[in-house]
Amino acid sequence: MSKAPITVAVTGAAGQIGYSLLFRIASGALFGADQPVNLRLIERNDEKALSALNGVCMELDDCAFPLLNSITPTCELDVGFQGVNWAILVGSVPRGPGMERKDLLKINGGIFTGQGKAIEKNAAGDVRVLVVGNPCNTNCLIAMNNAKGVPADRWFAMTRLDENRAKSQLAAKAGVHHSTVSNLAIWGNHSATQYPDFFNAKIGGKAATDVISDHDWLKGEFISTVQQRGAAIIKARGLSSAASAANAACDTVHSLTRPTPEGDWTSVAVCSDGSYGIEKGLMFSFPIRTDGNKWEVVQGVPVNEFSQAKIKATETELREERDAVTELGLI
Numbered sequence: 001m002s003k004a005p006i007t008v009a010v011t012g013a014a015g016q017i018g019y020s021l022l023f024r025i026a027s028g029a030l031f032g033a034d035q036p037v038n039l040r041l042i043e044r045n046d047e048k049a050l051s052a053l054n055g056v057c058m059e060l061d062d063c064a065f066p067l068l069n070s071i072t073p074t075c076e077l078d079v080g081f082q083g084v085n086w087a088i089l090v091g092s093v094p095r096g097p098g099m100e101r102k103d104l105l106k107i108n109g110g111i112f113t114g115q116g117k118a119i120e121k122n123a124a125g126d127v128r129v130l131v132v133g134n135p136c137n138t139n140c141l142i143a144m145n146n147a148k149g150v151p152a153d154r155w156f157a158m159t160r161l162d163e164n165r166a167k168s169q170l171a172a173k174a175g176v177h178h179s180t181v182s183n184l185a186i187w188g189n190h191s192a193t194q195y196p197d198f199f200n201a202k203i204g205g206k207a208a209t210d211v212i213s214d215h216d217w218l219k220g221e222f223i224s225t226v227q228q229r230g231a232a233i234i235k236a237r238g239l240s241s242a243a244s245a246a247n248a249a250c251d252t253v254h255s256l257t258r259p260t261p262e263g264d265w266t267s268v269a270v271c272s273d274g275s276y277g278i279e280k281g282l283m284f285s286f287p288i289r290t291d292g293n294k295w296e297v298v299q300g301v302p303v304n305e306f307s308q309a310k311i312k313a314t315e316t317e318l319r320e321e322r323d324a325v326t327e328l329g330l331i
């Protein structure tokens with residue numbers, strides 16, 4: 001191992017997503033085949049959760065991953081976030097059938113105040129944070145506002161699963177492979193108001209609206225399928241999506257740490273700087289580009305009347321969530 005290891009904290013490490021995610025991180029899927037990693041695995045201070053975490057650590061040991069430099073299982077936030085370069089915040093309660101993700105705010109919101117504070121106190125100077133636990137945009141807002149010493153451009157909430165789902169739906173409709181779909185922006189909240197922007201998406205380099213002639217499908221069923229995909233998986237599996245969520249977390253970190261392919265963009269929720277008229281400070285999913293270190297919201301993406309209405313609706317929901325957590329005293 002020639003490179004210095006990257007230290008990654010994962011909360012909820014013994015949960016469903018953790019069980020898929022940790023093995024991908026340890027095998028090099030996020031940071032590359034020559035990049036060693038230290039894993040700091042955080043769970044609740046609960047006998048069952050810590051026993052499960054112990055089992056996961058045993059399995060990580062049993063993989064003998066060449067890139068895995070160390071594993072630190074803990075329920076102490078000060079230990080878990082010590083010196084971390086990346087914090088992936090998964091630990092929180094998933095929703096059940098019939099719930100919206102924002103119904104989890106009261107249950108999960110409080111987790112992110114303490115974690116924000118502990119990240120500010122203990123993490124490395126270059127820390128970047130990806131929030132996966134739902135409702136992820138507003139949980140990220142809570143953590144960020146409890147860690148004012150960590151710059152706002154280091155905080156991300158995951159909408160990549162929505163981007164991947166939308167690409168897969170468009171590809172299936174067009175009868176092509178999903179790898180040919182690009183420029184798929186998810187705007188707004190990781191919720192039923194998100195807007196998967198088919199107007200700017202491309203299939204094989206052509207406008208998706210030229211390749212797919214059924215515009216009623218694009219404006220209706222396509223959007224609602226992507227918005228409701230999480231609920232559909234909960235209904236089918238009895239549990240929320242875990243492997244695809246872990247995969248999307250890997251994709252997110254991978255995309256944020258490497259230059260974005262020319263002409264394309266990726267979707268992730270970031271702290272709004274007012275681009276596209278979105279209220280500053282909300283954690284809002286935009287099309288972004290990066291050089292692997294510094295990212296920027298892609299400017300000048302055409303937003304027509306239809307898109308504008310959808311983007312406003314998801315912004316309104318995020319304002320409401322922000323107001324709710326303000327009232328709860330979490331920010």
Ligand SMILES: NC(=O)C1=CN([C@@H]2O[C@H](COP(=O)(O)OP(=O)(O)OC[C@H]3O[C@@H](n4cnc5c(N)ncnc54)[C@H](O)[C@@H]3O)[C@@H](O)[C@H]2O)C=CC1
Pocket residue numbers: 011012013014015016017018042043044049090091092093094095111131132133134135136158159161162190240241242245248
């Ligand atoms: N942003 C996205 O696209 C997606 C987000 N999710 C969300 O991810 C979260 C986790 O999902 P699963 O892994 O399936 O749930 P899970 O219930 O299988 O695992 C959650 C784990 O978090 C732990 N945990 C709870 N509170 C904690 C705390 N304060 N500190 C550390 N660990 C804590 C639990 O002990 C458990 O092991 C849920 O909120 C779910 O809704 C799930 C899929 C996609």
Ligand SMILES: O=C([O-])CC(=O)C(=O)O
Pocket residue numbers: 094095101134161229230231233234240241245
């Ligand atoms: O739907 C849920 O609650 C889990 C999730 O965020 C997703 O699958 O997109």
